[in-house]
Amino acid sequence: MVSHGGDSDQWRPAVSLERLKARAALLDRVRWFFRERGLLEVETPVLSAAAVTDPNLDSLVADYRGPGAPPEGRLYMQTSPEFPMKRLLAAGSGPIWQVCHVFRGGERGPRHNPEFTMLEWYRPGWDHHQLMDEVSELVAFVCGERPVRRRTYAELFRPFALDPHGASAEECAAAARRLGFQPPDGLDRDGVLDLILSHAVTPELGRGVVEFVHEFPASQAALARICPGSPPVAERFECFLEGMEIANGFHELGDAEEQAARFRHDLEVRASRGLRQPPVDQRLLQALASGLPSCAGVAVGLDRLFMVALGAGHIDEVLPFPLERA
Amino acid sequence: MANYSTNEFKSGLKIMLDGDPYAIVENEFVKPGKGQAFNRVRVRNLKTGKVIDRTFKSGDSVEAADVLDTELQYLYSDGEFWHFMDPQTFEQTAAGESALGDSAKWLKEQDICTVTLWNGEPLSVEPPNFVELKVVETDPGLRGDTSSGGNKPATLETGAVVRVPLFIEIGEVLKIDTRSGEYVSRVKD
Numbered sequence: 001m002v003s004h005g006g007d008s009d010q011w012r013p014a015v016s017l018e019r020l021k022a023r024a025a026l027l028d029r030v031r032w033f034f035r036e037r038g039l040l041e042v043e044t045p046v047l048s049a050a051a052v053t054d055p056n057l058d059s060l061v062a063d064y065r066g067p068g069a070p071p072e073g074r075l076y077m078q079t080s081p082e083f084p085m086k087r088l089l090a091a092g093s094g095p096i097w098q099v100c101h102v103f104r105g106g107e108r109g110p111r112h113n114p115e116f117t118m119l120e121w122y123r124p125g126w127d128h129h130q131l132m133d134e135v136s137e138l139v140a141f142v143c144g145e146r147p148v149r150r151r152t153y154a155e156l157f158r159p160f161a162l163d164p165h166g167a168s169a170e171e172c173a174a175a176a177r178r179l180g181f182q183p184p185d186g187l188d189r190d191g192v193l194d195l196i197l198s199h200a201v202t203p204e205l206g207r208g209v210v211e212f213v214h215e216f217p218a219s220q221a222a223l224a225r226i227c228p229g230s231p232p233v234a235e236r237f238e239c240f241l242e243g244m245e246i247a248n249g250f251h252e253l254g255d256a257e258e259q260a261a262r263f264r265h266d267l268e269v270r271a272s273r274g275l276r277q278p279p280v281d282q283r284l285l286q287a288l289a290s291g292l293p294s295c296a297g298v299a300v301g302l303d304r305l306f307m308v309a310l311g312a313g314h315i316d317e318v319l320p321f322p323l324e325r326a
Numbered sequence: 327m328a329n330y331s332t333n334e335f336k337s338g339l340k341i342m343l344d345g346d347p348y349a350i351v352e353n354e355f356v357k358p359g360k361g362q363a364f365n366r367v368r369v370r371n372l373k374t375g376k377v378i379d380r381t382f383k384s385g386d387s388v389e390a391a392d393v394l395d396t397e398l399q400y401l402y403s404d405g406e407f408w409h410f411m412d413p414q415t416f417e418q419t420a421a422g423e424s425a426l427g428d429s430a431k432w433l434k435e436q437d438i439c440t441v442t443l444w445n446g447e448p449l450s451v452e453p454p455n456f457v458e459l460k461v462v463e464t465d466p467g468l469r470g471d472t473s474s475g476g477n478k479p480a481t482l483e484t485g486a487v488v489r490v491p492l493f494i495e496i497g498e499v500l501k502i503d504t505r506s507g508e509y510v511s512r513v514k515d
Binding site: 054106107108110112180181182183184186187190194195197198199202220222238245248299301 | 333354355356357358359360361362363364366379380381382383384385386
């Protein structure tokens with residue numbers, strides 16, 4: 001028999017009952033926030049025969065062999081509820097929100113647990129700037145008032161004399177080396193920008209403030225619209241508190257053809273890196289083709305938001321059973 | 327040669343970087359939500375002791391360092407090398423000054439030491455946690471003063487100098503904690 005967890009006290013929660021009560025109280029405040037604003041709370045499937053294509057996200061897989069099983073019995077666990085929520089929006093749901101568990105392979109550390117709690121919501125008729133305002137209102141409601149600061153992605157790189165939209169891959173790598181960070185072999189241009197951002201910038205973001213970073217490089221648009229211009233920028237934002245990324249939001253891409261092209265590009269990148277080729281979510285593409293209302297949406301890492309509210313330095317301080325005790 | 331994935335990184339793991347063996351001191355997983363995941367590690371060069379920071383792409387592999395801790399008996403020093411023997415195989419190994427470092431001053435013939443080998447060559451030598459060494463030089467003892475708490479320097483047979491209580495005399499054998507370099511007790515015959 002394969003057993004799990006030999007240590008005799010590993011059955012116990014990793015945190016105190018007081019901490020769990022504090023977490024429950026914060027979750028209540030989140031529910032109150034959305035109830036007051038009249039958004040519809042929804043629940044969507046964790047499992048799907050289709051999966052996210054983003055090369056930097058690794059979907060976990062579940063075996064299902066019963067009636068209605070997909071080919072090979074393979075169901076992918078959501079990395080976020082974005083695709084089914086957009087299908088609800090396209091079906092005319094109006095503003096919606098949900099709190100759910102999401103799953104990401106390979107992600108474990110002081111700020112990561114492969115299973116974590118996500119808060120996600122969508123605002124038809126809004127753009128990402130309006131949604132940034134609402135995110136700061138939520139943060140104030142859950143963590144207390146703090147000043148709000150907004151900077152563009154390009155502004156973050158100005159101290160390093162680097163234009164993240166125009167610089168070549170080699171110029172980006174040289175900037176990383178000047179900062180003392182040798183880019184590992186095989187890192188592409190966006191990877192080097194991620195290196196600089198995560199090593200040299202993020203630790204200082206959101207200290208005592210709610211800090212938004214917006215207008216990302218078009219190559220990092222993910223599911224955001226791209227605002228044409230010189231340079232073109234993605235209508236995407238991230239929110240940081242105390243050196244931690246808390247939220248990622250988009251002025252949502254609604255163009256089915258462009259979405260399909262981005263999926264194809266993701267799959268090419270995945271192939272070049274030897275990563276799995278997950279089935280593309282055709283129902284999302286059909287929903288976009290039928291008409292997604294212009295909207296903005298955002299995903300918040302709720303465990304991290306609670307870490308800030310409770311002054312915790314490690315995600316295990318807000319989870320009853322982190323991975324090693326699960 | 328074996329490889330380690332970044333998923334296996336933890337402190338103490340021995341890896342090869344730029345041709346040198348290193349031990350991982352700290353390992354941090356860093357990942358932007360929509361971006362590249364990294365393992366940011368602090369590593370110690372096992373030859374020089376120098377500590378540096380390195381960043382890996384998560385999922386990358388790195389060569390394992392063939393580093394092995396062995397329990398060897400110290401035989402003698404010829405001034406340039408310190409000679410050790412495997413008590414089971416009687417095989418002998420010579421370690422240079424860089425491998426000995428501070429450990430040299432605690433080594434007494436026949437003591438069992440932890441010798442860390444890299445590709446069969448000694449990288450470092452750890453003396454036993456406790457050694458028993460004779461006092462060869464110290465100020466005259468204050469007989470009977472076992473309570474004042476004062477201390478004085480004493481030179482031991484290996485050349486090490488430790489602080490000892492005032493009542494200790496030349497010729498006495500002392501138990502010393504080599505990790506702190508502190509006197510523990512007298513050893514009764």
